[in-house]
Amino acid sequence: MRLLDAELVETREILPRQWLQRYRAPWLAAGARAGQFVHVRTPDYSGLVLRRPISINTVDRVAGEITLHFRIAGKGTELLARGRPGDSVPMLGPLGRPFEVDPRTHHVLLIAGGLGVAGVRFLADESLEAGRQVTLLFGAATAGDVYPSTLLPDEVEYVVATEDGSLGQPGRVTDLVPAYEAWADQAFACGPSPMLAALAALAAGRQARLGVARLGRKRGTGRPVPLGSPQARRRSWLQVSMEQHMGCAVGACLGCVVWGVEGPLRVCREGPVFAAEEIAWEEPA
Amino acid sequence: MRRRRSIVTSGPRTRSPHAGEPRLGLRAPRSRAGGAAGTPAVGDAGAPTGSGRGIGSGTGARTPALPAGTAPAGSWAGVPAGGPVSGVAAAAVDLSVDLAPRRPGRLVLRNPVLVASGTFGYGVEYGEVVDVERLGAICCKGTTLKPRTGNPPPRVTETPGGMLNSIGLQNPGVDAVIERYAPLWAGWQVPVLVNVAGESIDDYVGVVQRLDGVPGVAGIELNISCPNVGKGGLQFAVDRDAAAAVTAAVRRATDLPLLVKLSPNVTDIRPIARAIEDAGADAITAINTLSGIAVDRRTGRPLLGNVYGGLSGPAIRPVGLRIVYEVAQVVSIPVVAIGGVGALDDVLDYLAVGAIAVQVGTAIFADPEVPLRLVDELRAYCAARGLSSHLPLVGTALPARPGRPSAKGVEYRP
Structure with a gap:
């Protein structure tokens, strides 16, 4: 978990009122796992006292970038959607616990x-x-x-x-x-x-x-x-x-x-x- | 925005996946001097670096935003980064406050910025991003005798200029708090005040008796905005006699410094504040949240699981200022202000109406670095004005004759 400023690289509306934004945030890209989220501070602070939790949609570890996919649900996300490339957006993350995939899962x-x-x-x-x-x-x-x-x-x-x-x-x-x-x-x-x-x-x-037994080594014993x-x-x-x-x-x-x-x-x-x-x-x- | 590289983050990154359990590793008490606080983190290019001098004030030389009309331009606004031209060095400003003057030396804070109960957990949750040791004090989450699971969700929602919360005092109970967190607190320099809640006077006394003498517990903050089961659910805080009775009972049970947190949801706060002072409180905290409701527009029903929530944030600051203004005139014990503090201007306002310290609450959610920034900005402000302490700023807005209740305040009350 770290407080950081992510730089907005690209933003576009992929579905009605749903935005996909790409941020440069090497720290997040390096450390995040699937299922985790970031707590995003919305750009206009007037009257907004809470950050917005948003799932990490994808990461590009090589480029040090993450994407966020969110829907405009209120004032905070609307302001976030108005961001332009180059904007700096304060984030806290990565937060939460990730999905746990069994190593034997195919x-x-x-x-x-x-x-x-x-x-x-x-x-x-x-x-x-x-x-x-x-x-x-x-x-x-x-x-x-x-x-x-x-x-x-x-x-x-x-x-x-x-x-x-x-x-x-x-x-x-x-x-x-x-x-x-x-x-x-x-x-x-x-x-x-x-x-x-x-x-x-x-x-x-x-x-x-x-009605099938699980294959593999017996678990839970x-x-x-x-x-x-x-x-x-x-x-x-x-x-x-x-x-x-x-x-x-x-x-x-x-x-x-x-x-x-x-x-x-x-x-x-x-x-x-x-x-x-x-x-x-x-x-x- | 400045970034501090917190020493805590240099610890092992592989947290236990039991993330519900905060990492309880004891951190060695750090020397307050030194460059850690002033060292910008990697990727902070372009941010003004701290002067590198100073005790815990890496940003001491930074010029805070000039509060309009509060200072003649030029007296301090143009202070160069190397140090103030006039006035005193930021490092020489002594921001310490004694919150329990009746118990000398028992609760002296290094600076007057506390973090409010319920917004900072037990001090460990923000440990990775905030240097908690530099805070004035920590008020921990409300603690009750028995574990409580709290209210049904949703529990929080944003409102214009603030937020509503109805957590319902979820906590593991005083015994678990003592076992899990007190040993950690005992190793910290920052005092931890345990916020105590209960449904009867016996509850309060029971909690406080267990906390009495526990290393790491620096004092008690009494949350009296709880329904008194014995009195048909009437809050202690709205009834002068009940507020005095619970304060007196707790006072008898412990010698720990005792702060009592007032509720704003009353007709006249002054008799209650006086009664609490007479009952033996060392200081008063004001204010708790204002009672409110939000509606879920999709369902047309109350949004919060508990229907009622407590309003906090910038929206309640004028109410907090009014209540601190009234309380400060009728009591002689210190008043700790809370309610919408998020910037230096807010701190100065609260000082002006008679508070000697402030608590930061809701603002932490948007920016966890606010409390420490306020410490640095207040220090810089005092230094630039040639003040060796912030105490001369206290009470400047109060009526000339202290001790006399403001007749005007009564006339103009809505």
Whole structure:
């Protein structure tokens, strides 16, 4: 974690009110892992007292650059979107805990709802680098909001669902998951809370549905692994990246909690990535 | 913006992935002199370097933004980086304050900038980006007798010029705080005030009795803006007798320096402040957050999980100034101001209305370096004005005859 000024290199609107910005930030590019985020100070300080937490979308370690993908949701992100190349933007990061991929995982399933793609995009690069196969399931309301495939590596299998059926499979992204649950060794999701809750319900019944023993060395025979530890997350089939209103982003203010089965969890410290079993999900509507 | 290379960041980067547990490694107390604070970090090209001289004031020679109308231009605004032409050297400015004059030497801060309870955790969370040892003092997260899980989310939201929070006093309980953090605090030079909350007088006394005598606990800040279960949920802070009773009970339970934090959500703060002083408080902190609500426009329902939140940030500064102004006139114990402090001007305003120290809270979220920058800027301001301490700036806005409640204040109250 470090306070630094990142220089905006390139900014463009890739989807309606969704921006992709490239920043020069060698420290972040060198140290960040998929799933982590930065706490960005918005350019106009008048009246804005909080930074904005934004997932690290991709990193280019050679160029020392990172990209951020965000939607204009209010005044702060609007000001951020108005940034011009050369602007200096204060950032705090990298923050939070990353996705934990089991070393034996070959098939990585990424599940993104809308802007949630920003949370799992980095993991696609990391997984391909490690020689894994990646499928991205993406859901949006309509074709106009679908993440452009040109922004994805060629090696990623990209499957789209739209709620109005205007592109890809009609329906929700969660409807696509059953076809892949046997193929995928691990799944990683980011999106609206009801979507994540539905996926968690799916994941909970997966083992029973598939009825197969896990291959490889028998796991879970040694010491019990504490819930929330990296080991426990690595064993979990579904990991989710959660969102919450955030204050300090370093764990001091306890503002950004989500409720876990063992009590409140700070999204900024224990998260933003959690194993699905850690979260006390509300019943999906 | 200046960057400091924090010595803490030179530690091992491979943090335990149990990031929920702050790194508790003891850091060797650092010498306050030396260039660390004034050394710009890599990539800070073009930033003015500190003069390299000075005790903990690497930026002491930097000229702060000139507060409009507060100083005749030329007296200090044009101070060259090498040192002030007139006045005293920044290093010679003594910003220390005694927050418990009734207990001499028990709570003397090196500078009058504290970090507010709830915004700085237990002092360890920001350790990687802030040199906590240079702060005046740390007020830790509100601590209760038993662990509390706090309010349902969402707990924070931004509002115009401020933010609402309703954390609900989530904390691991006083025993866990003593076990996890006190040994660390004992190794720090910066005093740590434990913010204490409770739902009954017995709760408060129980917490304070456990904290009494624990190495690393420099004092108590009493959060009395909590519902008193014994009195039907009425806050201690809004009831003069309850506020006095809890202060007196805690006073009997400990010899630690005792600060009491006032709530602004009252009709007239002055009788409450007087009662708290009479009950034995060493100092008063003002103000806690203002009660407020935000609505979620998508659902048409209250946004915060707890419905009510506490408003903080620049939006409440005028209220804080008014309350400090009123309190400072009726009590003789020190007043520590809090409420929207984010710049040197705000510090000077609070000093003018009678505070001898300030707490920085919400501003830390936007820029964790604010508290230390304020220390440096206040030092530079004093030096440029030829002051050897900031204390002559205290109370300049108060009515001429101290001790007399302001009749005007009463007339003009809305």
